[in-house]
Amino acid sequence: MPLSPRIKGWCPGAWRPMATGDGLLVRVRPPLGQLSRQQVVALCEAAETFGSGLIELTSRANLQLRGVTNESWPPLMAFLVEHQLVSDDPDAERQPQLMLAPAWQNGDDTHTIARLLQARGSELATMPGKVGIAIDAGEAPVLGDSAADFRIERSVEGGLLVRADGYALGTAVRDIEAAVEQLIRLTHWFVDSGGWASGRMRRHAAPLPDWAPADTAPAPPGEKLALGEHREGMVVGLPFGRVAAETLREAFFPASGSQTSISAVQVTPWRRLLLQDCDTLPAVDGLIRHNSDPRLAMDACPGAPFCEQASVATQPLAEKLSGWGETSVHISGCTKGCARRDPADVCLVGQAGRFNVVVNGSADSTPVKTGLSESEVVDFMRNFSENS
Numbered sequence: 151m152p153l154s155p156r157i158k159g160w161c162p163g164a165w166r167p168m169a170t171g172d173g174l175l176v177r178v179r180p181p182l183g184q185l186s187r188q189q190v191v192a193l194c195e196a197a198e199t200f201g202s203g204l205i206e207l208t209s210r211a212n213l214q215l216r217g218v219t220n221e222s223w224p225p226l227m228a229f230l231v232e233h234q235l236v237s238d239d240p241d242a243e244r245q246p247q248l249m250l251a252p253a254w255q256n257g258d259d260t261h262t263i264a265r266l267l268q269a270r271g272s273e274l275a276t277m278p279g280k281v282g283i284a285i286d287a288g289e290a291p292v293l294g295d296s297a298a299d300f301r302i303e304r305s306v307e308g309g310l311l312v313r314a315d316g317y318a319l320g321t322a323v324r325d326i327e328a329a330v331e332q333l334i335r336l337t338h339w340f341v342d343s344g345g346w347a348s349g350r351m352r353r354h355a356a357p358l359p360d361w362a363p364a365d366t367a368p369a370p371p372g373e374k375l376a377l378g379e380h381r382e383g384m385v386v387g388l389p390f391g392r393v394a395a396e397t398l399r400e401a402f403f404p405a406s407g408s409q410t411s412i413s414a415v416q417v418t419p420w421r422r423l424l425l426q427d428c429d430t431l432p433a434v435d436g437l438i439r440h441n442s443d444p445r446l447a448m449d450a451c452p453g454a455p456f457c458e459q460a461s462v463a464t465q466p467l468a469e470k471l472s473g474w475g476e477t478s479v480h481i482s483g484c485t486k487g488c489a490r491r492d493p494a495d496v497c498l499v500g501q502a503g504r505f506n507v508v509v510n511g512s513a514d515s516t517p518v519k520t521g522l523s524e525s526e527v528v529d530f531m532r533n534f535s536e537n538s
C-alpha cells in the first residue's frame with residue numbers, strides 16, 4: 151500500500167498519525183505492554199532519526215514519537231515494522247487496545263488472558279476507536295483509575311469477573327476461557343445496542359443484558375508500582391510522561407561504557423516504566439527515581455508548542471511549581487484536560503495565552519480566577535500553598 155500519512159484529528163496510531171503543533175505524532179502500542187531491550191533501543195533510534203527525539207508515555211500506556219514530518223513518516227513506518235514495534239497490517243490498529251496490569255509474568259492469568267484475546271481478536275466487535283480493554287487479573291485490580299471500557303478483573307471471591315465501565319460490579323465467570331468469551335459477547339452487545347452513537351461504555355445508556363448481570367464486586371484495588379526496586383527489576387518515572395531518547399538509551403548504556411542488565415521494559419499507565427531484570431541503575435538525569443520527587447504530584451499535558459489546542463506552555467510551568475507542598479496540580483493547555491481525568495487541588499487551564507484557575511476540580515470545571523499571567527499564577531500558587 152502507498153505510504154502516505156492518514157491524518158486524523160483524534161485517537162492517532164502509527165498508521166494514522168495526528169498533526170500536532172510540532173509535526174506528526176506517531177503512537178506505538180507496545181504488544182502486551184512490553185518491549186524487548188532491542189526494541190527500546192530501536193525506538194530511541196527512531197525518535198532521533200525520524201522525529202524530534204522526544205518519547206512520550208500516555209495514560210493508556212502507549213508510547214508516542216513527536217516531530218515526525220510527512221517526509222520522515224514513510225521510512226519511520228518501515229523502521230518500526232522491521233523492529234516489530236508496529237504491525238505491517240494497518241487494520242491491526244483498529245482492534246481495541248489491550249492494557250495489561252503492569253508486572254505481569256509469563257503464564258500468569260493476565261498474560262494468558264491477553265494471549266487468548268489476541269488470538270481471538272478478530273471475533274471482537276468493530277467498535278469506536280477509543281474503546282479499550284483492561285486485563286487486570288493479578289491478585290488485586292490496579293487499573294481501576296485508568297481508562298478502559300471493558301475489564302477482566304480479579305473478583306472479591308478470588309475468581310475472575312468481566313466488568314463494563316460505568317458499573318461498580320461485574321459478572322463472575324468460571325475461568326479464563328469463559329472470561330474471554332464473555333468479553334467478546336459484551337463487545338457485540340455494545341455495538342448492537344448503539345455503542346457507536348455513545349462512543350464509550352461509560353456514556354452508554356442501554357441496560358446490561360440479562361446474561362451480563364452486574365452483581366459481583368472486584369477485589370479491593372491494589373497499589374500502583376512504586377518507584378525503585380521491584381521483584382521484577384526497577385521502576386522509574388518519566389517527568390510529565392516525557393523522556394528524551396538520549397536519556398532513555400542511557401539507562402541501557404550508561405556513559406561509563408558499561409551495559410545495564412535490563413532485558414525488557416513494561417509500560418504502565420502511570421508515567422512509569424518497569425525495567426525488567428535491572429538490578430542497578432546509574433543516576434540518569436531525566437528519569438525519576440524516588441517516590442518523594444515533587445514532579446509526581448504534578449500533571450501537565452504537552453501544551454504549546456506541541457499541541458495545536460494549547461495557547462500556553464505547560465511543562466516549564468509545571469517544573470517551576472514542583473515541590474510547593476502537598477498540593478496536587480494539573481496544568482492543562484485547554485479545557486480538554488488530557489493529562490488527568492480526576493480532579494486536582496488546583497487545575498491551571500490555558501485560554502488565549504493566559505491561565506484560568508480551578509480549585510478542587512478538573513480542566514473543564516468552572517474557574518475561580520481567569521486570565522492570569524504566568525507570574526500571577528506563581529503568586530496565586532504561593533498563597534495557596536501557604537494557606538492550605
Ligand code: SF4
Pocket residue numbers: 451452453454457458459460482483484485486487488489
Ligand atoms: S489538554 Fe488540550 S492542550 Fe493539552 S494536550 Fe490535550 S488537547 Fe492539547
